[in-house]
Amino acid sequence: MPSRPSETKCKYVHSVKSNTSSILQARHTKAAYNGYIAQGRKFLANLMAS
Numbered sequence: 233m234p235s236r237p238s239e240t241k242c243k244y245v246h247s248v249k250s251n252t253s254s255i256l257q258a259r260h261t262k263a264a265y266n267g268y269i270a271q272g273r274k275f276l277a278n279l280m281a282s
Contacts, residue, residue, distance in 0.1 A: 251271065
């Protein structure tokens with residue numbers, strides 16, 4: 233566990249931003265949409281487990 237919670241939050245925000253931009257670039261494809269759903273489910277599962 234990192235010593236500073238703010239550090240973790242920054243990393244989390246950064247990863248969300250980069251994921252969002254890559255999704256927006258390819259959102260017109262069905263595969264990208266399915267990938268987005270899978271990512272969201274994985275994220276929620278991790279959130280519940282923590």
